[in-house]
Amino acid sequence: MATLEQGHVVDELYEGEVSARASTLPIVFTDFKAVRLMPPIPQEELLDCVAQWMTIARCVSRGIGSEEEKTAVFRSTKKRVEKYCASSEHIAQRQICILDTPETRRNERLEFAAPPAPYQNIRSNPAGKTWEERRVLFEQAALTAFEHCYEEGEQQAPDEIIHVTCTGYSSPSPVQVFLSQRGWFRTGVTHAYHMGCYGAFPAIRTACGLLAASYFSLPTRKDRIDIIHTEYLSLHVDFLTQEPGNYVMNTLFGDGFIKYSAYPLLNFLSSNKRGLKLLALEERLAPNSLEEMTLRPGTYSFDETVSKNVPEIIYVHIKEFMIDLCRQAGLDFEAEKEDLVYAVHPGGPAIVSKTRDALGLDESQMWISRDILRQHGNMASATAPHMWQKIVETDAIPSGAKIVSVAFGPGLTVIGAVFEKI
Amino acid sequence: MATLEQGHVVDELYEGEVSARASTLPIVFTDFKAVRLMPPIPQEELLDCVAQWMTIARCVSRGIGSEEEKTAVFRSTKKRVEKYCASSEHIAQRQICILDTPETRRNERLEFAAPPAPYQNIRSNPAGKTWEERRVLFEQAALTAFEHCYEEGEQQAPDEIIHVTCTGYSSPSPVQVFLSQRGWFRTGVTHAYHMGCYGAFPAIRTACGLLAASYFSLPTRKDRIDIIHTEYLSLHVDFLTQEPGNYVMNTLFGDGFIKYSAYPLLNFLSSNKRGLKLLALEERLAPNSLEEMTLRPGTYSFDETVSKNVPEIIYVHIKEFMIDLCRQAGLDFEAEKEDLVYAVHPGGPAIVSKTRDALGLDESQMWISRDILRQHGNMASATAPHMWQKIVETDAIPSGAKIVSVAFGPGLTVIGAVFEKI
Numbered sequence: 001m002a003t004l005e006q007g008h009v010v011d012e013l014y015e016g017e018v019s020a021r022a023s024t025l026p027i028v029f030t031d032f033k034a035v036r037l038m039p040p041i042p043q044e045e046l047l048d049c050v051a052q053w054m055t056i057a058r059c060v061s062r063g064i065g066s067e068e069e070k071t072a073v074f075r076s077t078k079k080r081v082e083k084y085c086a087s088s089e090h091i092a093q094r095q096i097c098i099l100d101t102p103e104t105r106r107n108e109r110l111e112f113a114a115p116p117a118p119y120q121n122i123r124s125n126p127a128g129k130t131w132e133e134r135r136v137l138f139e140q141a142a143l144t145a146f147e148h149c150y151e152e153g154e155q156q157a158p159d160e161i162i163h164v165t166c167t168g169y170s171s172p173s174p175v176q177v178f179l180s181q182r183g184w185f186r187t188g189v190t191h192a193y194h195m196g197c198y199g200a201f202p203a204i205r206t207a208c209g210l211l212a213a214s215y216f217s218l219p220t221r222k223d224r225i226d227i228i229h230t231e232y233l234s235l236h237v238d239f240l241t242q243e244p245g246n247y248v249m250n251t252l253f254g255d256g257f258i259k260y261s262a263y264p265l266l267n268f269l270s271s272n273k274r275g276l277k278l279l280a281l282e283e284r285l286a287p288n289s290l291e292e293m294t295l296r297p298g299t300y301s302f303d304e305t306v307s308k309n310v311p312e313i314i315y316v317h318i319k320e321f322m323i324d325l326c327r328q329a330g331l332d333f334e335a336e337k338e339d340l341v342y343a344v345h346p347g348g349p350a351i352v353s354k355t356r357d358a359l360g361l362d363e364s365q366m367w368i369s370r371d372i373l374r375q376h377g378n379m380a381s382a383t384a385p386h387m388w389q390k391i392v393e394t395d396a397i398p399s400g401a402k403i404v405s406v407a408f409g410p411g412l413t414v415i416g417a418v419f420e421k422i
Numbered sequence: 423m424a425t426l427e428q429g430h431v432v433d434e435l436y437e438g439e440v441s442a443r444a445s446t447l448p449i450v451f452t453d454f455k456a457v458r459l460m461p462p463i464p465q466e467e468l469l470d471c472v473a474q475w476m477t478i479a480r481c482v483s484r485g486i487g488s489e490e491e492k493t494a495v496f497r498s499t500k501k502r503v504e505k506y507c508a509s510s511e512h513i514a515q516r517q518i519c520i521l522d523t524p525e526t527r528r529n530e531r532l533e534f535a536a537p538p539a540p541y542q543n544i545r546s547n548p549a550g551k552t553w554e555e556r557r558v559l560f561e562q563a564a565l566t567a568f569e570h571c572y573e574e575g576e577q578q579a580p581d582e583i584i585h586v587t588c589t590g591y592s593s594p595s596p597v598q599v600f601l602s603q604r605g606w607f608r609t610g611v612t613h614a615y616h617m618g619c620y621g622a623f624p625a626i627r628t629a630c631g632l633l634a635a636s637y638f639s640l641p642t643r644k645d646r647i648d649i650i651h652t653e654y655l656s657l658h659v660d661f662l663t664q665e666p667g668n669y670v671m672n673t674l675f676g677d678g679f680i681k682y683s684a685y686p687l688l689n690f691l692s693s694n695k696r697g698l699k700l701l702a703l704e705e706r707l708a709p710n711s712l713e714e715m716t717l718r719p720g721t722y723s724f725d726e727t728v729s730k731n732v733p734e735i736i737y738v739h740i741k742e743f744m745i746d747l748c749r750q751a752g753l754d755f756e757a758e759k760e761d762l763v764y765a766v767h768p769g770g771p772a773i774v775s776k777t778r779d780a781l782g783l784d785e786s787q788m789w790i791s792r793d794i795l796r797q798h799g800n801m802a803s804a805t806a807p808h809m810w811q812k813i814v815e816t817d818a819i820p821s822g823a824k825i826v827s828v829a830f831g832p833g834l835t836v837i838g839a840v841f842e843k844i
Binding site: 023024025026027130131132135166169170171172173176177179180183184185186187188189190191192193194195196202205206208209210211212213215216217218219220278279280281282283284285286287288289290291293294295296297298299328329330409410411413 | 445446447448449552553554557588591592593594595598599601602605606607608609610611612613614615616617618624627628630631632633634635637638639640641642700701702703704705706707708709710711712713715716717718719720721750751752831832833835
C-alpha cells in the first residue's frame with residue numbers, strides 16, 4: 001500500500017526506531033501528574049478501621065446490643081480481616097477519601113468514632129447510603145481531582161480529554177463540568193468507563209487513535225490528548241457482606257487520581273521531557289472465565305467480585321500473550337526478557353507473583369508493581385499510569401529501555417502495551 | 423510537516439476528494455444493521471399503557487383504593503400524558519422491550535393487565551424494581567441484540583468492537599460475553615458509555631482513530647471496527663414521578679439496537695457497498711448549560727432530566743457550530759445549505775423544528791429526522807445510526823451527497839459530523 005510504504009520512508013527521519021514495523025506517527029505519553037485529595041493512611045490503621053466498621057455494620061444488622069457480643073463480633077471480624085487482607089508488608093498505605101470528612105480530619109488523625117462519608121447512616125442502615133447518594137460524593141471528588149490536575153492559571157486547553165473510571169458515572173460528567181467552568185468549550189470529551197482495572201490501556205489506544213485520525217483521516221489536527229483517571233474505590237466499600245472476597249476488596253483498594261498527556265513524537269521531541277513511546281498494544285480474552293471477575297453497579301455500591309482462580313488463569317495465559325505482544329514491537333521476549341522493564345498491574349500480591357513465575361522472571365524485576373502496590377494499594381485503572389509515571393521519573397531506567405506493561409480485568413481480559421522510554 | 427505533505431500526495435490517488443484538507447486514510451461507515459428484539463407498538467396503545475401504569479403506581483403509593491378515586495387519578499394522568507407526550511403524528515410507534523414478557527405477548531397484542539418487566543412488583547413497590555434488578559434485564563437484552571447483529575455462522579471476527587450505551591453497564595460487558603461465547607478471543611473491546619443521545623459521535627471518532635492508529639502509530643493493522651449500540655431506554659421508565667419532564671420521557675423514548683462497521687476507504691472500495699465517508703467531526707460545549715440535561719444512575723433507574731430550555735439553547739448555538747463544522751469539510755454552509763442532506767438527532771419534535779429555524783432550512787429538509795422519530799421514537803445514541811442507515815439505503819440520495827449530522831447531550835454538548843455518501 002502506498003500509504004504504508006511512504007510511512008516507512010517518513011519514519012527513517014526518526015533515529016533509533018527499532019519496532020517491527022516502523023510507524024509514521026509515533027505517540028508519546030508524558031506529563032504524568034498524580035494528585036492526592038488527602039494524605040495516605042497507614043495500612044495498619046486502615047485495617048483497624050475496616051474491622052471496626054464491619055463490626056458495627058454486622059451488629060446493627062443482627063440487632064446485637066450487648067458489649068460482650070459486640071466484642072466477640074469484633075474479634076472474629078478482626079481475625080477475618082487479618083486472614084484476607086494484604087498485609088502492611090505488601091501495602092504500606094492507601095488513600096481512602098471516604099475518611100476525609102470534617103470529623104475524621106479532627107486532630108489530624110483518624111477518628112474512628114466518626115463514620116466514613118457513605119456510612120453516616122450506618123446505625124439505621126448497615127448497608128450505608130445508596131449508590132445514588134454516594135454518586136454525589138463521586139461527582140465532588142472527581143471534579144476536585146480535575147481542578148488539581150490543571151494549574152489554576154493554565155491557559156492551554158487540551159484538544160481532547162479522555163476520562164477513565166469504573167467507580168462513578170454521571171452526566172454532565174466531571175470532565176464536562178470542569179471544561180464548562182474553565183471556559184474550555186472546544187475540548188472534545190470521551191468517556192472510557194466501566195473497564196475495571198485495565199481501563200488505562202483502552203484509554204491510551206483511544207488517545208493514540210484521536211491523534212492519528214486527526215493527522216490522517218480528519219481535517220483538523222490535534223496535538224495533545226489528556227487522559228484523566230478518577231478512581232474513587234473507597235466509595236464502594238461494603239461493610240456488611242461477609243464473603244472472603246469482600247474482605248479482600250475492603251483492604252486492597254486505594255483511591256487514585258492521575259493525569260497524563262499523549263503527543264505525537266515530533267511535538268514531544270521539541271520539549272525537554274521524558275516520556276513513553278507506545279510501540280505496541282494487544283488485548284485478549286481468556287476463554288471460559290466470564291464469571292471470574294465481575295463489576296456491576298448495585299443498589300448501595302458497585303459490586304465487584306474476584307474469584308480466587310484469577311491468579312491461576314493469568315498464570316496459564318500470560319506467557320503466550322507476552323510473547324505475542326513483544327513480537328509486535330519487534331522484541332523476542334525469551335531472548336530479551338532480562339533487559340525488559342516490567343509494569344504488571346498489581347491486582348493483588350498473588351497476581352504479581354504468578355505473573356513473575358509464569359514469565360520466569362526474578363522477584364527483583366517486579367519492583368515497580370510491588371512499589372506502587374505498597375505505596376497506594378490497587379487503584380484500579382489509575383494503577384498502571386502510576387507505574388508509568390514511576391518509570392518516567394526513575395533515572396536508573398535509561399532512555400531506550402523497553403517497558404512491557406500488562407493489566408487484567410473482567411472478561412477475563414488480558415491487555416498490555418510495550419513502550420520505549422525516551 | 424513531512425507526514426502531512428506526503429499525505430496530500432497520497433491522497434491524489436483518491437478521485438473526487440473535496441475536503442478542505444485531503445486525508446490519507448479516509449474512513450467509511452457501512453453495513454448498518456438495525457435489529458429488533460420485539461415488534462414496535464403503536465404510540466396510541468403505548469400512551470394508554472403509560473397512563474394506566476402511572477395511575478396504578480400513583481394509587482399504590484398514595485394508598486388509593488376506591489374505584490371512584492382510581493378513575494379520577496386515571497383521568498388526570500391521561501390528561502397529563504396527552505399534554506406532554508409526543509403525539510402519534512410525531513411518533514407513530516416505538517419498540518418497548520419491557521413489554522416483551524410472556525404475559526404481555528399473550529394473544530399477540532398488549533395485555534395491559536400484566537405489568538412491564540421492571541414493574542412486576544408494582545403493587546408492593548410503585549417505584550418498581552431497583553436498578554440492580556433491571557440491570558439483569560439489560561444484560562439479557564444486550565446479549566440478545568449482539569447475537570442478532572451477527573449471523574450465526576459468521577466466521578470473520580471484527581478487529582475491534584465499540585459498545586455504545588447509556589442505559590446499562592455491567593462487567594463482563596455484553597461485548598465480552600458475546601465474544602467469549604463466539605470464541606472470538608482476539609477482538610479488542612472499547613466501551614463508549616454514558617454519553618447520552620450523542621454517543622454515536624464519540625464512537626465513530628474512536629473507530630476512526632482505532633483504524634488510523636493501526637496504520638500509522640502501531641505495528642498491527644486493523645481493517646474493520648464494529649460499533650454496536652444497545653439502548654434499552656424503556657428499562658428506565660419511571661411510572662411514579664409526576665414532573666412534566668417524566669411524562670415527556672415516558673412517551674418519547676424507544677429502544678434501539680444497531681450495528682455498523684468502519685473500514686478504511688481503500689478496503690471499502692473493493693466491495694460493492696454504499697456507505698458514508700467521514701469528512702469532519704466537531705464537538706463543543708454550550709456555556710452555562712450544565713444542568714439543562716442530566717443522566718444519573720439512581721436507585722430504581724437512570725434518572726434523566728431535560729429542561730424545557732434545551733431547544734432554545736440549541737437554537738442559539740447551532741448555526742455557528744454548523745458553519746464551523748462545514749468549513750472543516752471544505753463546505754460553505756450558507757452557500758451550500760440547500761444541497762446538504764440533514765440528519766439532526768430528533769431529541770424531540772421541538773429540537774428538530776428549532777434546528778430547522780436556526781439554520782433557515784425548509785421543513786422538507788428535516789424529513790430524515792422526522793421519519794426516524796416517527797418510526798422509532800428517540801432511541802438515544804442509537805438514533806443517529808438509524809438516520810445514517812436511512813441515508814445509505816435511500817436511492818434518491820445520490821453518491822457524492824454531503825450529509826451533516828448533529829446531536830445533543832449533557833454538557834450541553836453539541837457534536838456533529840459531515841459525511842459524503844459513496
